[in-house]
Amino acid sequence: MLSPSEQAPLPAEPVVESGSVQNREALSKGDRLRSLVRWESVLVIALAATVVFGVSVSSQFLTGSNIFNIGLANGEVAIMALPMTLIIIAGEIDLSIASTLALSSSLVGYLWMHGWPMPGIIVFVLAIGVVLGAVNGILVTRLGLPSLAVTIGTMTLYAGMAEIVLGSTIVSDFPASYTKIGVTAFPHTELSYSAVIFLVLAIVFGAVMHATPFGRSLFAIGWNKEAAQYAGIRVKRVKTTLYMVSGLIGALAGVLYTFRLSTAEFDNGSGLVLSVVAIVLLGGVSIFGGKGTLFGVILAVIVFCSLQNALLLTSFPEDATGIVTGGLLLVSVLLPNGGDLFRRARSRKNRHRTSSAS
Amino acid sequence: MRSTHPKWRTAIVGVAAVAMAATTLSMSSASAAPSTTLKKGLKVFVIPKNLGNSYFTTADSVKSQGALYALKKLGETGQETSGTADTPSSQLPIIQADISKGANALVISATDPQALCPTLNAAMKKGITVVTYDSDAPTCRSLFVNQATPQGIGDAQVDLLASEINDTGEIGIVSASASDTNQNTWISYMKQELKKFPKMKLDTIVYGNDDTATSTQVTQGLLSRYPNLKGIISPTSIGLPAAAAVLDTSQYRGKIKLVGLATPNEMKKYVADGTVKAFVCWNPADLGYLAAYAAVELASHAITGAKGQSFVAGKLGRYTVVADHTIVLGVPFVFNKSNINNFNF
Numbered sequence: 001m002l003s004p005s006e007q008a009p010l011p012a013e014p015v016v017e018s019g020s021v022q023n024r025e026a027l028s029k030g031d032r033l034r035s036l037v038r039w040e041s042v043l044v045i046a047l048a049a050t051v052v053f054g055v056s057v058s059s060q061f062l063t064g065s066n067i068f069n070i071g072l073a074n075g076e077v078a079i080m081a082l083p084m085t086l087i088i089i090a091g092e093i094d095l096s097i098a099s100t101l102a103l104s105s106s107l108v109g110y111l112w113m114h115g116w117p118m119p120g121i122i123v124f125v126l127a128i129g130v131v132l133g134a135v136n137g138i139l140v141t142r143l144g145l146p147s148l149a150v151t152i153g154t155m156t157l158y159a160g161m162a163e164i165v166l167g168s169t170i171v172s173d174f175p176a177s178y179t180k181i182g183v184t185a186f187p188h189t190e191l192s193y194s195a196v197i198f199l200v201l202a203i204v205f206g207a208v209m210h211a212t213p214f215g216r217s218l219f220a221i222g223w224n225k226e227a228a229q230y231a232g233i234r235v236k237r238v239k240t241t242l243y244m245v246s247g248l249i250g251a252l253a254g255v256l257y258t259f260r261l262s263t264a265e266f267d268n269g270s271g272l273v274l275s276v277v278a279i280v281l282l283g284g285v286s287i288f289g290g291k292g293t294l295f296g297v298i299l300a301v302i303v304f305c306s307l308q309n310a311l312l313l314t315s316f317p318e319d320a321t322g323i324v325t326g327g328l329l330l331v332s333v334l335l336p337n338g339g340d341l342f343r344r345a346r347s348r349k350n351r352h353r354t355s356s357a358s
Numbered sequence: 359m360r361s362t363h364p365k366w367r368t369a370i371v372g373v374a375a376v377a378m379a380a381t382t383l384s385m386s387s388a389s390a391a392p393s394t395t396l397k398k399g400l401k402v403f404v405i406p407k408n409l410g411n412s413y414f415t416t417a418d419s420v421k422s423q424g425a426l427y428a429l430k431k432l433g434e435t436g437q438e439t440s441g442t443a444d445t446p447s448s449q450l451p452i453i454q455a456d457i458s459k460g461a462n463a464l465v466i467s468a469t470d471p472q473a474l475c476p477t478l479n480a481a482m483k484k485g486i487t488v489v490t491y492d493s494d495a496p497t498c499r500s501l502f503v504n505q506a507t508p509q510g511i512g513d514a515q516v517d518l519l520a521s522e523i524n525d526t527g528e529i530g531i532v533s534a535s536a537s538d539t540n541q542n543t544w545i546s547y548m549k550q551e552l553k554k555f556p557k558m559k560l561d562t563i564v565y566g567n568d569d570t571a572t573s574t575q576v577t578q579g580l581l582s583r584y585p586n587l588k589g590i591i592s593p594t595s596i597g598l599p600a601a602a603a604v605l606d607t608s609q610y611r612g613k614i615k616l617v618g619l620a621t622p623n624e625m626k627k628y629v630a631d632g633t634v635k636a637f638v639c640w641n642p643a644d645l646g647y648l649a650a651y652a653a654v655e656l657a658s659h660a661i662t663g664a665k666g667q668s669f670v671a672g673k674l675g676r677y678t679v680v681a682d683h684t685i686v687l688g689v690p691f692v693f694n695k696s697n698i699n700n701f702n703f
Contacts, residue, residue, distance in 0.1 A: 060459075065458065073455070263446040265447045309458075315437065
């Protein structure tokens, strides 16, 4: 038996393997916390920079009505980022959430045209959202299919169903008591209704994620699915629940979107999923799973929306703000994982040096 | 001794009364004085149904002497913004963005008669002038600038087609977007006018969403679904050339008659080779120009948009508001082989 001093020395730093969730070795909690705190500081600085930029571009940037507009234009995207955060931390993804929005919007329009009462429509549509999410969950967990492929499939499927439901019809005669969310602020605040809903849901999701066993299980599943399974976590049930929540939130976003624009169209919300994923990744959530905080995502939401708004105020063409989305997405993937990539490259170099020296 | 003789007092009261009456009369809305100076430096956003639409490029641009040209001449800050799809979901966020950019006036071709209303009504409450042109949102604007009477537009196209197919046969309509206010208004007048031709039947309406590729597709679909089709009406300057391109093949030319609305430059080729015998239009640049003037007049409080008020719209002359806060540009003009080459827009 070798004495402890004769045993091979432990590696100076934990080796982080490439993205596959199965092979991931756990970083110590201290390491993880340290890297996250660094990222959130970056976000706070980015937010400050955006505010400075916005104020320099327009004196209207920090006015109540502009803050209302920031929340109004992005409320649904922000809300959808919440379940997306949980899903990505658990090592999966849901690209179909914006198509759930589209199908929900189409259903709202269709049922309204056919005389259903609005409260009934909302309940029905939310229930359908849960079902749509369950379909994703079952395909991913029971059939073991990769979530990227599954949700690309359901993204297209649900969007097609939206077009079948509503066709080229556009429904826009919704009652003012609902469409007012598109023009008036939430009472006693300067915020839009969707911004308020986002904040309330963010608190709920944050509490679940960071203060419940369910939330902790997400990190475990994201780090190492097998280990989590062996530790007694019901991985399939957790993931199916996540997808059902995502479907529910997608449907809620669809209802809000429809009332905000006072329009039900089959292609409502097309392209929004990209912004949702960009925001979540910008928030420091690792695309490989197992790492992230909701606070980071909230900061990312504010940075993203404020930056788009500031650009808009400079007469930047509306559709070119996609440059912002794309750029932030790249930055948000490179920077947090850049640290890992750099460390991996360095340790590989060190290993070669050590082996060649011995 | 009284300070003023009774006769003087009467005279003063009389003069005062006359003066008050004169001031009131000149302030009345029956005829606004054209000498009111128009405000300068207003931030005006011109919001067509969608960007990349050649009809609106002509209506709005400086080069064609459209809306932005008029705004420039008047000393205002004009900008053309819109979404890329002819739908309210695409247009409305742009309107909301323009309002937050500090708009003083909005000149809008509405993609939907109702969807824009919550936002536009809130804008008007904030003192922003809202003028619609080309396509109306009747319950949420101060003034609508119409190219011609909708009845005139609808009737002209039906009558043209009827004369080409001998008042007999099945017809189809290739429209823009299903929610476009102007399309639906014209189509409803077309349906009325069709009652005068009992041997003509409207098979269906298809929607090309003012996009060339989609319009081509839906026209092809129309032709294959209704083999007995004798005529097509396409009251949109994107749909008509697209439908003409589909018909401009040996299979269809001459067998199916096509009429509609478009600008002469787009149709010269098809009129020359006989695919389209005649079509109807007006000058979209004049429409944009007039709409810009109307917006500035309103924003400067020179007019309120009430019936009977009038103003001089620069090079176009004097226009008067008719019922329902509407100004009509003129009558639809029929273009055909004999006159099309006289025009360049």
